[in-house]
Structures are given as C-alpha cells and as structure tokens.
Amino acid sequence: MANKISIIKGNCLELMKTLDDESIDLIVTDPPYNLSKDYGNGTDSLTKDEYLDFSYNWLKEAKRLLKPTGTLYVFMGVRYISYIYSILDCDLSLVFNSWITWAYTQGIGKTKGFSPRHDDILMFTKSDEFTFNLDDIRIPQKYYRSVNNMRGANPGNVWEFSHIHYCQTSRQNHPTQKPEALFERMILASSNSGDMVLDPFCGSGTSMRVCQQTNRNGIGMEINPDYIKQINNRLALPFNGFDSIDERMTRIPNDLKDENIRKEYVNNHINWFLKNHPEAKNKFLQSVAEKYSPTLITKHILDN
Ligand SMILES: C[S@@+](CC[C@H](N)C(=O)[O-])C[C@H]1O[C@@H](n2cnc3c(N)ncnc32)[C@H](O)[C@@H]1O
Structure with a gap:
C-alpha cells in the first residue's frame, strides 16, 4: 500500500495534542x-525563559506521542543544546543514545570568537528497546579485509554535509x-517501511520528502x-535522488584485489550505498576506474 504524507498547518503545540498517545514510531x-x-x-x-518553556512543552508532547519503541532526534544549535539535553534527560527521563555533530565548511563569520561550523542532533529513545537498522545506513569501508564487514561501516557521529546552496535546483x-x-540517515536507521514519522517543525518539508521517498508515513x-504551499509543491516533484550525499558513499575500498570479489562488491555497492542517489553512480564508477581499472566499468556493471 502507498505511504501517506499529511501536511498540517498550525502551531504544533496545539496540533500535537490532537494525536493519540504512543502513535508515532x-x-x-x-x-x-x-x-x-x-x-x-x-x-x-523568544526570551530565554519563553524559549525554554516552549521547548519543554513540545518535548513533553513528543514523549507522550512516541511508541515505547520510538526514537526522537532533535536538531539544535550550541546556544541552547545543553538546556534541551537537560529537558530530555532530567525532566523527561528519555534514554540518551547519541550526540551527532553535523559539520559543514561554510557559515557566518565571527570577528570575536570562533566561527560556528556545526549544528548538533540529539538522539534519545523512549526505552532500551528501539529500532536501529544499521545495515541501511552503513558507509563503504576504506579497506577490503576479510575481517571487515564488507556490508559497510557505521557512519559514526560526525556527519559532514554542505548546506543546500542557493544555486542548487532543490x-x-x-x-x-x-x-x-x-534526514535520510536518521529515518532509515530509526524507522521501518510503513512506520509513522512526525516532524512538528517541518519548514520547507525536507523530512517529509525523505519519508515520501523511503516508504514511511509522515x-x-x-x-x-x-511554507505549507512550498512543501506541497516539493512533494509533487518527480524524484531523481536526494539532494545531498555523504561523500564517503562514493569511495571504493582499497585492496579489493580479487577480481571476482571486486565485481560483486561494485554491484552491491550501487544497490546498498547509492540506492537513493542515482546521480552519484557515475562518480562512484569513476573512483572504481581510477583505483582499479577502467575495464571494470563494463556494460554488465552499468546495467545493474
Ligand atoms: C528550523 S526550521 C525547519 C527547517 C526544516 N528542517 C527544513 O529542512 O526546511 C523551523 C520551522 O518551524 C516553524 N515553526 C516555528 N514555530 C512553530 C510552531 N509552534 N509550530 C509549527 N511550526 C513552527 C518555522 O516556521 C520554521 O519553518
């Protein structure tokens, strides 16, 4: 059955109250x-006190809505992240899992102090039992070793992605x-096909576009x-792959010396790591050609 994405206009503090307890994955x-x-x-x-009240109120609702196996990811800047952490950990007793840093190279410049080059994402779960699909978010290994898991490595908790620039079509x-x-990484890791995903602060609709294309309900x-109009227009666009990719996804491991293993790996790589990124396939095949041999880019590989 097709997945369903519902975009609702309004203040999430009110709208979240209309959803059932434990209805969100x-x-x-x-x-x-x-x-x-x-x-x-x-x-x-807002003033600091207003902001902290507002944050507590929506996070309390978020906890009520999550299923016992559910997960919450919250983006935050450095100014307030310690307060948000404290609300989640101390006030709401959610279970800490990960502090993820989204690192980027461009941003505003400070003349007194260090120019900020990261935002962070807090991952908390409602209990110790939760979904985590590591195989769906692995990144290619740097080296082929028979002891390495060639399905890929855990991406770690520092994620490098550029901002979406004004000249990009997306x-x-x-x-x-x-x-x-x-969003692709968080949604694939912490939900399954057909699950229900909520974003109370949808903005331009990035999370919902990812849900739409990964068969989640949103x-x-x-x-x-x-912004509601923009989101609806964005959801109506044809899909040609997500607008960004972890650069590590296009690397091929060193030391893939055995030709048969190499051939199998290249095909698997396209299905595993580039599943939602058709635009990155040529760059990957180029790195295969550079590291190994141009003849590896056979019709067989291109067809798969
Ligand atoms: C940081 S932006 C989200 C950006 C989004 N992740 C994206 O990729 O486009 C936060 C959004 O929350 C919206 N917002 C602020 N307060 C809200 C509230 N109480 N209820 C619903 N939306 C709210 C703002 O209008 C803004 O678009």
Missing part, C-alpha cells in the same frame, strides 16, 4: 534555535533548509502557510 525534527531567524512569524525570537525559499541526506506540521 519516530520524531525527527529541526525546531527554531531561537537565533532570530526570519520564519515570518517571530517564533525564533533549494527552497526557506532560511534554514537542511540537506535531505541528514505527519509534518508547520505554522507558516507560505
């Missing part, structure tokens, strides 16, 4: 960081659009009606 969201970004509604310019008219590959909430 995964909450993955990027709330306002309270850094005075212009989302057309003043929601990013760029939306939203000030803090995130790369789809960030509920996206957004307070700004202009």
Whole structure:
C-alpha cells in the first residue's frame, strides 16, 4: 500500500495534542534555535525563559506521542543544546543514545570568537528497546579485509554535509533548509517501511520528502502557510535522488584485489550505498576506474 504524507498547518503545540498517545514510531525534527531567524512569524525570537518553556512543552508532547519503541532526534544549535539535553534527560527521563555533530565548511563569520561550523542532533529513545537498522545506513569501508564487514561501516557521529546552496535546483525559499541526506540517515536507521514519522517543525518539508521517498508515513506540521504551499509543491516533484550525499558513499575500498570479489562488491555497492542517489553512480564508477581499472566499468556493471 502507498505511504501517506499529511501536511498540517498550525502551531504544533496545539496540533500535537490532537494525536493519540504512543502513535508515532519516530520524531525527527529541526525546531527554531531561537537565533532570530526570519520564519515570518517571530517564533525564533523568544526570551530565554519563553524559549525554554516552549521547548519543554513540545518535548513533553513528543514523549507522550512516541511508541515505547520510538526514537526522537532533535536538531539544535550550541546556544541552547545543553538546556534541551537537560529537558530530555532530567525532566523527561528519555534514554540518551547519541550526540551527532553535523559539520559543514561554510557559515557566518565571527570577528570575536570562533566561527560556528556545526549544528548538533540529539538522539534519545523512549526505552532500551528501539529500532536501529544499521545495515541501511552503513558507509563503504576504506579497506577490503576479510575481517571487515564488507556490508559497510557505521557512519559514526560526525556527519559532514554542505548546506543546500542557493544555486542548487532543490533549494527552497526557506532560511534554514537542511540537506535531505541528514534526514535520510536518521529515518532509515530509526524507522521501518510503513512506520509513522512526525516532524512538528517541518519548514520547507525536507523530512517529509525523505519519508515520501523511503516508504514511511509522515505527519509534518508547520505554522507558516507560505511554507505549507512550498512543501506541497516539493512533494509533487518527480524524484531523481536526494539532494545531498555523504561523500564517503562514493569511495571504493582499497585492496579489493580479487577480481571476482571486486565485481560483486561494485554491484552491491550501487544497490546498498547509492540506492537513493542515482546521480552519484557515475562518480562512484569513476573512483572504481581510477583505483582499479577502467575495464571494470563494463556494460554488465552499468546495467545493474
Ligand atoms: C528550523 S526550521 C525547519 C527547517 C526544516 N528542517 C527544513 O529542512 O526546511 C523551523 C520551522 O518551524 C516553524 N515553526 C516555528 N514555530 C512553530 C510552531 N509552534 N509550530 C509549527 N511550526 C513552527 C518555522 O516556521 C520554521 O519553518
């Protein structure tokens, strides 16, 4: 059966209250960081106390909505992340799993202090029993070794992705659009096909686009009606692969000396690591040709 994506306009503090207890498998969201970004509604310019109240209130609802096996990922900037961590850990007694750093090379420059070059993502679960599909998010190994798991390595907790630049065709008219590959990794890891995923702060719809293309059901909430229109337009676009990829996905391991193993690996690589990234296939085949031999790029490989 086809998956269903519902985009709902309004204040998530109210909208979340209308959903049933323990009805959501995964909450993955990027709330306002309270850094005075212009989302057309003043929601990013609260006093510190207002922001902490607001954060506690939506996170408490998030906990109520999660199934006992559910997971929550929250993006946050450095200014408030320690407070958000404390709400999740101390006030709501959720189970800490990972602190992920999204590292990027470009951003605003500071003249006094160090220019920020990362945002972070907190991953908490509701209990010790939770979904984690490591095989769906592995990255290619650097070396072929018979002891290495050639299905790939764990991507670790530092994720490097560029911002979506204004010249990219997938760029939306939203000030803090995130790369789809960030959401792809969290959604594939922490939910299964047919699961229900909620994003209470949907923005330009990145999370919902990923749900749509990975066969998850999604509920996206957004307070700004202009963004709602954008999301619906984005969801209607044809899919040609996600708008970003972990650069490590196109590398081929060193030391794949046995020709048969190499051939099998190349085909598997395309199905495993480049499944949602057809645009990266040529770059991968180029790295195969450079590292091994151009003859490896046979019709057989290109056809698979
Ligand atoms: C950081 S942005 C999300 C960006 C998104 N991840 C993307 O890739 O486009 C946060 C969004 O939350 C929305 N927002 C702020 N307060 C809200 C609320 N109370 N309920 C629903 N949406 C809200 C803002 O309008 C903004 O679009």
